[in-house]
Amino acid sequence: MSNDLVKLSAKGVNLWFGNKQVLKNISVDFEPNKVTALIGPSGCGKSTLLRAFNRMHDLSPDARIEGKFMLENQDLYEKGLSVTQLRRRIGMVFQKANPFPKSIYENINYGLKINDIPKAERPGIIENALRESYIWEEVKDELEKPATRLSGGQQQRLCIARTVALRPEVILMDEPCSALDPLSTLKIEELIVKLKKDFTIVIVTHNMQQAQRVADKTVFMYLGEIIEEGQTKDMFANPKNELTANYVKGHFG
Numbered sequence: 514m515s516n517d518l519v520k521l522s523a524k525g526v527n528l529w530f531g532n533k534q535v536l537k538n539i540s541v542d543f544e545p546n547k548v549t550a551l552i553g554p555s556g557c558g559k560s561t562l563l564r565a566f567n568r569m570h571d572l573s574p575d576a577r578i579e580g581k582f583m584l585e586n587q588d589l590y591e592k593g594l595s596v597t598q599l600r601r602r603i604g605m606v607f608q609k610a611n612p613f614p615k616s617i618y619e620n621i622n623y624g625l626k627i628n629d630i631p632k633a634e635r636p637g638i639i640e641n642a643l644r645e646s647y648i649w650e651e652v653k654d655e656l657e658k659p660a661t662r663l664s665g666g667q668q669q670r671l672c673i674a675r676t677v678a679l680r681p682e683v684i685l686m687d688e689p690c691s692a693l694d695p696l697s698t699l700k701i702e703e704l705i706v707k708l709k710k711d712f713t714i715v716i717v718t719h720n721m722q723q724a725q726r727v728a729d730k731t732v733f734m735y736l737g738e739i740i741e742e743g744q745t746k747d748m749f750a751n752p753k754n755e756l757t758a759n760y761v762k763g764h765f766g
């Protein structure tokens with residue numbers, strides 16, 4: 514793939530927790546302004562791979578990583594690279610919404626403050642991030658309310674707003690809808706599809722319908738390896754590998 518079609522990539526990655534090898538010779542490219550879904554049965558290493566891009570295993574003493582993770586030309590594990598700076602370029606949204614126990618406004622303002630965004634610019638950025646995340650109309654009159662009083666779906670959209678406010682290049686999403694009801698899930702899916710105009714998105718999901726609704730490309734993993742990847746439509750309509758076929762048909766997982 515030519516380089517301008519690659520935003521984020523892993524090359525020859527192996528990862529162990531203690532003696533257990535969890536990722537095996539993973540090489541994958543993620544295209545800019547596309548949504549890519551990582552799918553596969555429980556325990557196959559999807560979250561481990563996603564988290565490795567954001568250096569989330571740095572503090573696990575038993576994690577050992579080989580191979581390269583690149584954001585365009587930046588080696589994400591380069592010695593001396595600031596993890597804070599890296600996470601500004603690669604944001605992450607988790608399975609369970611995790612707003613700070615502060616006001617809705619402050620949840621977004623905090624990240625802007627610690628990243629030295631001038632005070633005068635912050636209200637506009639906060640409003641814009643809330644609008645982009647389809648939550649502004651619901652919260653605009655109660656920005657001082659504690660974020661923890663929002664519904665689960667609203668909290669997750671707030672967490673997405675908190676991430677987009679910092680204008681990362683990539684947003685990693687680890688099962689962002691698994692704790693949400695169907696209506697909130699659809700709102701987040703609509704949001705994900707809209708956000709790809711500005712961001713490159715990688716999403717871990719167990720929900721095959723969700724992968725087909727939101728993802729341009731899909732990567733199927735099994736026991737720590739990538740078995741198949743391709744355009745989502747092709748992978749679901751004509752999987753090349755028998756394991757992929759059985760998984761997408763719901764025969765195991």
Ligand SMILES: Nc1ncnc2c1ncn2[C@@H]1O[C@H](COP(=O)(O)OP(=O)(O)OP(=O)(O)O)[C@@H](O)[C@H]1O
Nearest residue numbers: 530535553554555556557558559560561562573719
């Ligand atoms: N910090 C850790 N220390 C030790 N083992 C871990 C750690 N994190 C994950 N594992 C193990 O690595 C394997 C892969 O886990 P991972 O969470 O990446 O799978 P997954 O495909 O995302 O699964 P799920 O769909 O259930 O979330 C599992 O066997 C898990 O127990």
